[in-house]
Amino acid sequence: MNAIHHPVAWDHPPTRHAWTRHMAMNVTGLVGWPAVWIALLGVSTYTPNWVVWIFLPCFLYGFYRFANQLTYFSWAFRMRRILRAYAWQILEGVPNGIGKHPHARDDGMWFEFRNPADPDGKVPLVFIKHQRSYWWLRRMDGPGTKPERRAEIEPLWFAGDPRFFAVIAAPARGGKMPKRLHLLYQRPVFDRRCAPENWDAASADIERARRAGAVQVGHIPQPHL
Template identity: 40%
Template sequence: MERVHHPTASAAAWDDPATHDAWLRLFAFAVAGQLLWPVVCAGAFYAMLLIGQWSMWFLLPIALYALYRTFLQREYIASAVQARRILRVYPWQVHRTPESGIGQIPGAKSGDVWLAFPDPDQPERGVPVILHGHAGSVWWRRRLGRGYESEKTRQAAEVWFAGDPRFAGVIAVPGPRRLFLLLQFSASRSGAGGEGQASPESVERARRAGVRVAT
């Protein structure tokens, strides 16, 4: 039977060796993509020149997608760096079947998937965070907010969260695996979170985690 890892009780998620290893894998894949996709793009264009015009039907889509991923990969690297700063400040919190949904909250479009976590200053109040982002959010968006249980939704029945939902955070499934950066764009990251106001201590902590908080 596979051993289940639980986050260590520490001041920061980064102090957990498993978290450190998970982040290194995330960063390594981001850097590898930054090296690989330009090569794929250039190779596809070069192959079109060698093979001839008819090859454009299947090589041009590959080249354009690789070009798109080349520019997108910078966001993966930046997200990994931001995630590391958050993990060095906040501890892991384990949430079983956290509230989630699709649309139907302020600022969300009809297809936007969101998660809600407790407000650190008012734990009785949940703060939703929309899963904005790139291809890295697809795994999460297919497993959250469905309103019914399936094999896929059970894979995200337990969510680890490190951060402050009014500003930013990192989510993962037990392991941790599937690290993903969440950014709160409502209220320009002022910490208002829809109602209430973040304490000065919470704002300072978010700034130490590298979040640009509106004054």
């Protein structure tokens, strides 16, 4: 079942399965952290009072992770909207790196894609949200990255428009299905405090991005790269 034969990525059954697994991980984390609190409380009732102070960092970290886990759901549903609006592209040799990209506003790991409006132009997409990005970090081009790890994200699955946002994924099962779904985006798309940029996107591209969940899109001249 070839993913690129579907008009949008969501029509590809293995993609829906990958997204469901992603959501299952979210639910597991949401249930798991309260379970850890309950277990620690149970243990602390049978231990001396000083043991509670040892458990305190675990309680605080658990609260942080639980609050963080709640945010995963909104990002997962944003991911689904993008998958329902764009088709998969299977891309070979996508430039990527761990240091700051010279034309990105944010620091961090990045992929560089061709600008749909200009075959010679490049658009970087940075890992702005670092949750669940460690797996990608270990496989992107950088000092000490082993070739066999780099091969795990080749070819790259891509659904979206790099001028706005995209869902990326690594190949699984011989390249027949995606895994490790991750949402990349230009910061202004979801942050109204940032000046919008769309890299000379046509009106149809802007409207499609809005349907896919972009909060803010605008029009500024394309930067010279």
